[in-house]
Amino acid sequence: MIKDSHTHHISQQFNAELEEVRSHLLEMGGLVEKQVNDAVTALIEADSGLAQRVREVDDRINQMERNIDEECLRILARRQPAASDLRLIISISKSVIDLERIGDESTKIARRAIQLCEEGESPRGYVEVRHISDQVSKMVRDALDSFARFDADLALSVAQYDKNIDREYKTALRELVTYMMEDPRSISRVLNVIWVLRSLERIGDHARNISELVIYLVRGTDVRHLGLKRMQEEVKGLTAERINVLDTPDDK
């Protein structure tokens, strides 16, 4: 659908601009994804140098957000996009907010990594951080891939995955609270890990937001707050409908 409308564009320049801003978003996404992984590695390997670098890169991410926002604004003002082009610009300008916040959460994780280097390691929680961060990284990667490929089904799977993260986060939290009660002297260090888990859970939420924007972009339906079941119906249902349309020889 998006590709079709693109081919009908009169202005090749407009196409190029849309492609450029989309590629800037994906570039920012790649950097943000790396920030998440670096922050977690810094924490697990107690590498305060790496944690410091994560904090420094955050400025670049903020700058990318500003640039992409400006590009979107320029396109809106000069090109007055409609239909799927307008949805693309809206999705990009919203996704950029989530990417920036994922960047923020990564710097928060990096700050905790530095604190744990200074105060000494937490006696528990690293297995859970590793496990949940692997899954959250995959969510961010898949959300960005779904944006790159206009893939609503992949986006749907990201949203579905978020439920797992929430469940595992709660289980990990319960275990860590129990541990703190047994060893109160560890409270401050264990809390650092709990904040990290919370940041990871948030990153999962942001990946889910991006995936919802991809579904909106590709399908034209706002699936936020719908619940997974109805979201699935929207994505799959509209797929079926589209197939019916393709079956019919006349247009409409």
Added chain:
Amino acid sequence: MIKDSHTHHISQQFNAELEEVRSHLLEMGGLVEKQVNDAVTALIEADSGLAQRVREVDDRINQMERNIDEECLRILARRQPAASDLRLIISISKSVIDLERIGDESTKIARRAIQLCEEGESPRGYVEVRHISDQVSKMVRDALDSFARFDADLALSVAQYDKNIDREYKTALRELVTYMMEDPRSISRVLNVIWVLRSLERIGDHARNISELVIYLVRGTDVRHLGLKRMQEEVKGLTAERINVLDTPDDK
């Protein structure tokens, strides 16, 4: 500036649409502000009925977000706004995200209120919740007022205020951690209060985001990530510049 460009509009209908979407944003803001206050009251007065109502109202807030988004999209597609009108639409469509998240944090506070009703009260932290929530409520109110009145100075004061909240949040956290170490049996209940404080701190961040959007709307400058000092220079500096412009008899 915004008023000037408005009076020059050819289309009265367009003006009416812009005013309408702005009033819908402020209406949503009013409801969200009430949600924050109700959630905190439910917590402090151990009123699980009120907490439950906060959770139920969240659906309405989500629906308001969708409606305002649709209005913005319709205006972008049909009216192709430029300059300050475009900035208004962008600011509204971004503020709505922050308002919805403030709504989310309120329901999280309500959920903790219900948990504390079930598990028994926390032995500490209510004074801090009351104190910080008073300030955060004021931030939300002022951010919305600054939007209603296109008041960049008031918006700046909200951003400045956010620093206080962050500091008080950290102090409260340190005290509560110390308390948990002294009375490990209270950990789970005190943690509920800590999550509430964290939600309040987030609400402050969102109010700050909205105030930055107001500055962008009124002044045309993107002040995010600038730091308070430069933000102040931008707001005050541009005020001075504007006064100079007004002093000069010829236009430009």
